Amino acid sequence: MLQRIKTMRSSTRSNLVTYGIVLGFYAAVQLLNAAGLLSSAFIGQLVPICAYVMLAISLNLTVGFLGELSLGHAGFMSIGAFSGVSFWMATQGRIPAWLGVLCALVIGAVCAGIFGLLIGVPVLRLEGDYLAIVTLAFGQIIVNVINALYIGIDARGLHISLKDAASLNLAEDGKVIINGAMGITNIPKASTFTLGIVLVVLTLAVVLNLIHSRAGRAITAIRDNEIAAQSIGINLTKYKLMAFIISAVFAGVAGVLYALNFTSLVSRRFDYNTSITILMFVVLGGMGSIRGSIIAAAALTVLPELMRSFGMESYRMLIYAIVLIAMMLFNSAPAAIEWRKKTAQKLQGVWAAHKKPAGTGSGKGAA
Amino acid sequence: MQFLSNLIGGVSLGSVYALIALGYTMVYGIARMLNFAHGDVIMVGAYVVFFAFCSGGMNPLLAILIAMAVCTLLGVTIERIAYRPLREAPSLAVLITAIGVSYLLQNGALLLWSANPRAFTSVVSIPPISLFGGRLTIPGNTLVNVVVCLVIMVGLWLFVNRTTPGHAMQAVSEDRGAAQLMGINVNATISLTFAIGSALAAVAGALLCSSYPMLQPTTGAMPGIKAFTAAVFGGIGSIPGALLGGILLGVIENLSKAYISTQISDAIVFLVLIVILLIKPTGLLGKKRVVKV
Known part of the structure; x- marks a missing residue:
């Protein structure tokens, strides 16, 4: 066994350490929880930690490996959350819960992926700074539109409106799923820590394998020198889109996971600030370091709670900002x-x- | 008549966007960076005017001058500390730093001045003009916005095209290395650009809050992003482009608020940005740049 670890490629060994960290965290939490040592506030943070870890890993693929700044990651999260949870609400009591959750996750992934494609195809032709501003604009559009979106369901099918709940023209038995700015309410919670860890491991498996594959090397080559990469025959659009869409898909899945942990869901929760918070995880963890993203996301999700107990909550964002600037200056x-x-x-x-x-x-x- | 009134409202809003867009377009044209913090400099300017004029009772012009001085200092300091060390770094690093600065200003303001919205008294005291027997009124704010915007545009255009520092700016924007070889102080020129952009941001902040009298630490963020949209729309790096883009964007926003939906008017504005970037990435009046290997 030891012999095998020694003869492994260093990337494989490093990946095993990353998986080990995640599984070790899972085991530690389960043990401490069984011993009754965890506060309820911390237990409440477990699913968001998993969601943010997934978001940070997926954004790192775009920012750290592809080298493009996306400021709309929360937008993909939002699309995943709203599409997945809408399905979950619409099929309540009609299909078994496990199937419902599975389908919600898949639908969230597919919807976010489709939007990733729609945004990515035109936008990835633009230069760096423009890409950032367009993804930012996209995130704002999503927040705005979902804020004004009404979806209801009755025996005749889905009804969609951008005006108000009354204009949905629902039948007697119909119910409103997305109620404009009020969002989705009374969601039966379905996320568990175990589900979260399974999804984190799945994200890791896909992203780590991608990075160490031929496609992954093409992606990092594009980051390092676009013109050089193009000149050796790398298809820029194909690999940029690949990274961007995979990133969007996992943001969508994370959105579903995150949303199913709460009883209500509003689009404002996925605004620009959330995108920046995720970016913060990636930058502080180290752009291009998956393990760093995991640790930073987990630590910084728990940190606000800790700071609150020290009475420093109001300084949190200020400290984030200063650390972000200092990190960039020191690193770049x-x-x-x-x-x-x-x-x-x-x-x-x-x-x-x-x-x-x-x-x-x-x-x-x-x- | 209602349409005309909405249109005029749009031009008024657009003038403010144009002023903000100037700051973006000049910095982008010369330093090749997207100064994300520009919107927050506007917010700081507006707060200075608020404390000097609205609660301090100072002369409005003097208050704006003080705000311009404070913002100039702020802009130049930001450039010196956060952006200059990264001049040769990849653009991703600069962009993330700029986002950090923007966050720093917002959260600093939040701590200093709290999140409570302040009621901003208009710095303009010109009576509204009635036209067509009172069927169309143009508020004093609108007049001032448009006039101030036009005066600054013309002034800036003259400055860039007729003076030596202006020529230095153009040279740095054209080719930084060559400009340096010609004896132009690149760092000083970029500082000057930041100074002008930030001073204009203070004026824009005062006008913005006079038209929309709510002042919060996040006040500058949205207009900042929209003004960047305007700068891209008009062609980044171009002064007349900032004017054109700003006014078009203001009109589009106001008309979609009036005739489509107030809730999704922001979405429409950003959709315009995406469409423009796809059809004509260099903007309406922008020049195409050739990338050399």
């Missing part, structure tokens, strides 16, 4: 990169002087 500013290189060399020098057989090269590099 040419001067900072130069400084880190020099410091690393100096440290290596000190290390080599200590350990007499010099040049073992075990000093830590600037990662």
